[in-house]
Amino acid sequence: MIQFERFTLENGLKVIVHRDTSTPMACVNILYNVGARDEDPEKTGFAHLFEHLMFGGSINIADYDNALQQAGGENNAFTNNDITNYYLTLPATNLEVAFWLESDRMLSLAFSDKSLEVQRSVVIEEYKQSYLNQPYGDVWIELPKLAYKVHPYQWPTIGKEIDHIKHAVMADVKAFFHKFYCPNNAILVVSGNVTVDQVKALSEKWFGPIPPGNPPMRKLPAEPKQTQSRRLELERDVPVDAIYKAYHMGGRMEQSFYAMELLADVLTDGNASRMYVELVKNKKLFSEINAFTLESFDPGLFIISGKLSEGVTLEAADEAIQEELKKVSLAQVSKEEIEKARNKTESSLIFAEMSILNKAMNLAMFELLGGAEENNKETEKFMKVSEVDLLVEASRVINENNCSTLYYRSKSKVNGNGN
Amino acid sequence: MPAFGKQTKIDIQHAQESKLANGIPVYSVNAGTQDVVKIELIFPAGARQQGLPLIADTTNAMLEEGTTKHNSEEIASLLDYYGSFLETSAHHDYASVALYTLGKHVSKVLPVLEEIVKEPSFSQSELDIYLTNKKQRFLVEDKKVRVVAARNFPALLFGDNHPYGHATKIEEYDTVKRDTLQSFHKTNYSANGCAIVVAGKVKDSVLNSLGDSFGGSNWKSADAQLNGKTFEVQPSAEKKHLIVKEKAMQSAIRMGRMLFVKSHADAIPFQILNVILGGYFGSRLMSNIREDKGYTYGISSGIVYLKEAGYFQVASEVGTDVCDKALVEIYKEMDKLCTEPVPDAELQLVKNYLRGNFLRSMDGPFALAERFKQVWLHGLDYSYYEKYVATLADITSAQLKDLAGKYFQKDSIYELVVGNKKA
Numbered sequence: 001m002i003q004f005e006r007f008t009l010e011n012g013l014k015v016i017v018h019r020d021t022s023t024p025m026a027c028v029n030i031l032y033n034v035g036a037r038d039e040d041p042e043k044t045g046f047a048h049l050f051e052h053l054m055f056g057g058s059i060n061i062a063d064y065d066n067a068l069q070q071a072g073g074e075n076n077a078f079t080n081n082d083i084t085n086y087y088l089t090l091p092a093t094n095l096e097v098a099f100w101l102e103s104d105r106m107l108s109l110a111f112s113d114k115s116l117e118v119q120r121s122v123v124i125e126e127y128k129q130s131y132l133n134q135p136y137g138d139v140w141i142e143l144p145k146l147a148y149k150v151h152p153y154q155w156p157t158i159g160k161e162i163d164h165i166k167h168a169v170m171a172d173v174k175a176f177f178h179k180f181y182c183p184n185n186a187i188l189v190v191s192g193n194v195t196v197d198q199v200k201a202l203s204e205k206w207f208g209p210i211p212p213g214n215p216p217m218r219k220l221p222a223e224p225k226q227t228q229s230r231r232l233e234l235e236r237d238v239p240v241d242a243i244y245k246a247y248h249m250g251g252r253m254e255q256s257f258y259a260m261e262l263l264a265d266v267l268t269d270g271n272a273s274r275m276y277v278e279l280v281k282n283k284k285l286f287s288e289i290n291a292f293t294l295e296s297f298d299p300g301l302f303i304i305s306g307k308l309s310e311g312v313t314l315e316a317a318d319e320a321i322q323e324e325l326k327k328v329s330l331a332q333v334s335k336e337e338i339e340k341a342r343n344k345t346e347s348s349l350i351f352a353e354m355s356i357l358n359k360a361m362n363l364a365m366f367e368l369l370g371g372a373e374e375n376n377k378e379t380e381k382f383m384k385v386s387e388v389d390l391l392v393e394a395s396r397v398i399n400e401n402n403c404s405t406l407y408y409r410s411k412s413k414v415n416g417n418g419n
Numbered sequence: 420m421p422a423f424g425k426q427t428k429i430d431i432q433h434a435q436e437s438k439l440a441n442g443i444p445v446y447s448v449n450a451g452t453q454d455v456v457k458i459e460l461i462f463p464a465g466a467r468q469q470g471l472p473l474i475a476d477t478t479n480a481m482l483e484e485g486t487t488k489h490n491s492e493e494i495a496s497l498l499d500y501y502g503s504f505l506e507t508s509a510h511h512d513y514a515s516v517a518l519y520t521l522g523k524h525v526s527k528v529l530p531v532l533e534e535i536v537k538e539p540s541f542s543q544s545e546l547d548i549y550l551t552n553k554k555q556r557f558l559v560e561d562k563k564v565r566v567v568a569a570r571n572f573p574a575l576l577f578g579d580n581h582p583y584g585h586a587t588k589i590e591e592y593d594t595v596k597r598d599t600l601q602s603f604h605k606t607n608y609s610a611n612g613c614a615i616v617v618a619g620k621v622k623d624s625v626l627n628s629l630g631d632s633f634g635g636s637n638w639k640s641a642d643a644q645l646n647g648k649t650f651e652v653q654p655s656a657e658k659k660h661l662i663v664k665e666k667a668m669q670s671a672i673r674m675g676r677m678l679f680v681k682s683h684a685d686a687i688p689f690q691i692l693n694v695i696l697g698g699y700f701g702s703r704l705m706s707n708i709r710e711d712k713g714y715t716y717g718i719s720s721g722i723v724y725l726k727e728a729g730y731f732q733v734a735s736e737v738g739t740d741v742c743d744k745a746l747v748e749i750y751k752e753m754d755k756l757c758t759e760p761v762p763d764a765e766l767q768l769v770k771n772y773l774r775g776n777f778l779r780s781m782d783g784p785f786a787l788a789e790r791f792k793q794v795w796l797h798g799l800d801y802s803y804y805e806k807y808v809a810t811l812a813d814i815t816s817a818q819l820k821d822l823a824g825k826y827f828q829k830d831s832i833y834e835l836v837v838g839n840k841k842a
Contacts, residue, residue: 022452023782061420065701070768071423072775074700091775096421121713125669129716129736133668135562237666239558270504271483271495281491281548287555307555340499347502347521354453354783 001376002359005196006367009203011212012184016363016372017199018191020356026092026192029360030102033187033368034180035082037152037220037298045159048079049123049168050176054086056115058105071097079157082297083368089357092193096202103206106186109177116170123165127158135238136408139305146232146404147246147301151223182213187367191360223248223299230404237411240287241308243317244406246301249293249397253369257293258381259393260302264291265341266333266390267304267324272340275304275324285312285320297369302397314407322400329395338387345382425771429808431781433801434616434791437626439634441610446791449621451784454522456619458529458629459788460536463643464514464607466582467650467726471599472591477549478600478608479509482516484545486538491545494531503528505535511583512726513796514607522620526628533632536608541600550592557589564664565736568671568837575660575833576677576730578653583725609640618788652677652728655833662837670742670838674749675732676831681724681797685822687810689722689731692819692826695761695769696720696752697733699776703752704733712748714741724797731826742840753832756823760816770811777808 004018036047054077055064068075073090088098131137140156148154159165188207190199226248250256267275268291279285289306304325308317352358366374434446469475483505484491498504503520518532560566570586577584615629654677679685690698697704697720704718718735737745761769781790794803 020452022450024778025782066768067420069699069701069772069775070420072425072771072778074772074776074779089779091424091778094423094775097423100421118710118713122709122716125714125736125738126716128668128738133564133736135559238562240555270499272492272499273495277492280552284548284551287552307559309551309555336500340496343502344499344504345502350453350521351455351519354451354455354785356782 002353002363004363004372006372007200009183009208011208011210013203013207013210014187014367015199015203016187016189016367017194017196018189018356018359018363019194019196020191020359021193023192023356024092025089025356026095026098026190026194027087027089027356027360028095028098028102029085029087029189029191029357029364030106031187031189031364031368032084032086032181033185033215034084035080036155036157037081038180038218039152039155041152041155042164043168043172044155044164045123045157046164046168046172046176047084048157048159049119049165050173051077051079051084051086052119052123053109053115053173054105056112056119057110059108059110061101061104062110064101064105067097068101073098081153081157083365085361085364087357087361089192095190095194095198099202099206102188103210106181106183106207107210111170111174113170116168116173120165120168123158124162127162127165131156131158136236136242138234138236139244139406139408142232142234143244143246143303143404143406146230146406147248148223150221151298152220153223153296153298153300178213180215182215183207183210184212185215187364189360189364189367191356191363220298226402226404229400231407232404233407233409235409235411238408239410239412241312241314241317241410242408243306243308243314243321244408245304245318245321246404247303247397247399247402249300249302251299252295252297253374255385255389256393256397257295257300258385259390260293260397262338262341262345262382262385263328263333263390263394264293264302265344266337267291267328269341269344274327274337275321278324279306279320283320284309285317314409318405318407325394325398329391329398333387333390335387338385338390342383342385346379349379425774429774429778429781431790431801431804432787434788439630441634441636441639443610443613443615443633445615445617445626445629446788446795447617447621447626448784448787448791449619450787451619454620455519456522456525456617456621456625457517457519457785457788458532458625459515459517459616460532460633461513461515461614461616462608463612464603465510465512466585467512468607469582469603471594472585472587473595474599474603475509475514477546477595478603479507479514479516481541481546481549481600482507482535482539484549485540485542486534487540488534488538490542494535497531498528501528505532522622522625525625529628529632537638539604541597541604543597546595546597546600550595554589554592557587557592561589564667564669564671564837565734567662567664568673568734568835571662571837572673572675572732572833572835573730575655575835576652576675577728578651578655581650581652583728606640606643609643610636610638611640611643616788616792618784658830658833660833660835661840662835664838667739667838669736670739670836670840672735672737672742672745672749672834672836673732674832674834675720675730676826676833678722678729678731678826680727680729682799683729685825686729687807688814688818688822689826691769691773691811691814692756692822693720693722693731694773695765695819696756699769699772701768701772703755704749707752708735708737708745708748712741712744714738714745714748726797739839742836742838746834746836750829750832753823753827754829757820757827760820763816766816766819773811774808
């Protein structure tokens with residue numbers, strides 16, 4: 001349960017304040033309502049590249065990090081398919097420095113050519129580090145492409161291909177900024193050892209003068225219902241075969257999300273979970289197996305991924321996963337199993353509220369998704385999922401015709417060289 | 420820029436020490452707003468005590484895999500039901516078993532912690548599954564240049580026979596025997612040498628329950644091997660090493676040198692020097708190699724303090740085509756610290772940043788417990804932090820330059836590249 005207050009500036013900036021006096025720190029989180037899903041299909045990876053450029057100097061402040069570090073602060077940011085989120089923590093006594101910094105880069109960037117040139121290289125190295133130079137790294141490029149044919153979730157946040165990043169030019173950067181980086185497309189959350197009056201005054205002072213923009217209404221094409229099983233086989237230089245199965249499910253605020261999150265727990269979270277016991281321990285078909293949702297805002301994916309034990313074929317592994325899933329949709333998950341999953345979720349939500357940063361991020365996300373108060377309904381929403389709800393949702397989602405399956409084969413195995 | 424304060428006065432909430440009836444020290448940090456508790460049991464059961472490879476890791480991990488009363492699944496089920504979870508880890512000098520739980524469930528789940536610590540069964544079938552799956556994971560990890568570099572770098576400084584330096588080999592998983600785990604457990608997971616750190620809402624009832632579970636004298640070991648043997652450091656004769664991964668698109672770089680233990684007089688000043696070089700986003704390595712040249716997504720330097728040694732290392736992953744250039748720049752940055760005093764503005768910035776960071780590092784009960792551990796594990800006490808704050812206020816550019824001259828000489832630096840050095 002997070003207590004908060006909310007107000008909106010005249011320019012449309014939404015501000016949320018959560019006071020926590022148990023800490024000497026303050027956290028400032030700004031969410032911009034733009035993610036990779038808003039990109040031009042020919043210029044993907046741009047929301048994320050842009051996030052890097054937000055640290056390349058703003059209109060009146062040459063070096064964001066330098067100034068923040070002077071004030072004892074630390075910051076970072078992330079971009080995903082749905083949003084771009086910037087956050088910092090600093091001693092609460094220096095709160096105004098954060099307002100100064102964040103308002104200046106919302107007002108305007110410096111648009112430095114050098115920064116664009118360097119960050120293009122940095123992001124290309126990031127692309128290699130996270131996707132291309134990692135075993136199984138390109139799964140997160142290939143699997144979304146298989147599962148989504150229409151919706152922009154078909155490309156990863158980093159971009160479809162390195163060339164899209166290489167070809168980004170300053171005109172794109174400026175257009176992107178003016179389109180999305182305006183007060184009426186942002187949510188500011190301040191948490192920690194602060195007062196509402198203080199945050200109100202600082203918000204008016206620093207963000208108040210920024211003129212509103214015209215952020216576009218989001219009109220994304222809905223992904224049509226998948227009616228046929230999709231399959232892809234890749235052969236790569238990895239030591240162990242792996243399988244990935246992605247099923248379409250509901251969006252973040254739909255009941256589907258809560259049910260599928262719990263199902264993921266029931267299936268693979270911990271030593272007592274169904275698939276872990278059955279497929280890793282008893283049948284020894286997998287060395288590891290994981291079920292999870294991508295937590296995306298629009299209708300998302302429920303994914304099961306597993307690395308195969310030596311000597312197990314991908315076909316046998318696939319069949320075993322389907323058999324376990326069939327058990328879920330045939331018979332109800334037991335009351336005890338779901339109770340365990342709910343209790344675990346309740347507990348993890350309480351642990352998550354130990355950090356002012358987590359609290360600020362969650363308030364910002366839920367404010368965008370329908371209202372910050374939704375954050376405080378999370379536990380209840382999980383607790384309300386019954387065995388029947390879980391069964392109904394699992395039966396709807398878990399279906400081969402709704403599934404994209406990726407067989408990720410080890411090249412060394414194919415060539416008959418076990419090592 | 421708006422005015423800002425400098426956080427000159429920082430109070431640290433100290434851990435309170437008490438003792439169980441059998442003498443086990445309990446250090447508790449009662450803080451925070453949420454009704455949660457973390458109970459961590461620390462044992463002298465790390466790599467330094469293990470004798471044979473992988474014994475410390477495997478013993479620690481197998482604690483969750485079944486006891487004489489419950490199998491692995493039943494244990495997990497018991498904890499899951501209360502939304503509690505375990506975190507086991509083995510380190511170079513010690514091993515730890517931590518339980519996280521809501522305060523209201525402490526008395527329900529503490530007996531589970533007690534059982535896994537005192538009565539693990541080390542079932543042969545569970546051990547076989549564990550080792551087989553660890554080997555599979557090892558093969559996957561071995562494809563990551565970063566992991567290979569991290570695994571092999573300490574061996575250059577300590578030698579492969581030293582527990583701080585040993586790089587695990589895949590065939591070592593086949594040498595792990597059940598009875599070795601059992602005897603290691605018997606001697607090293609006992610009341611002798613055990614310490615408990617508790618953080619969160621620590622009510623008296625929590626401390627009482629700890630006494631019930633762990634305060635008895637029935638789990639002392641007669642032949643506790645608490646401190647491990649002494650090992651000879653055998654650094655590599657060659658300074659520069661390359662492990663070729665033909666198809667790599669990036670090379671992982673690790674470079675660094677042996678330092679000293681955390682109680683050494685240079686420890687705190689060197690920590691500040693390290694931050695300037697590569698310990699924060701605005702560091703010289705980041706500014707030059709990422710923000711100016713775009714050779715990498717990230718580069719950092721850090722200090723690893725172990726109980727009987729310490730070392731310094733720079734770590735990064737860079738495009739293979741710019742690997743040589745990156746190496747040149749890293750040496751250049753170290754050299755610059757040896758020859759040019761750090762400008763006042765930069766030093767002031769780092770001091771401010773570190774004061775803020777210090778405050779941040781003590782935010783919340785778990786962080787406070789970590790601050791306690793990070794001195795206590797090294798035989799230090801809270802006066803270390805007072806010294807840290809004082810050094811931060813007083814240290815000068817001239818001192819830092821002398822220090823760099825002492826530790827950043829190019830010929831003292833070991834270098835490991837995993838990947839390749841061509842375009």
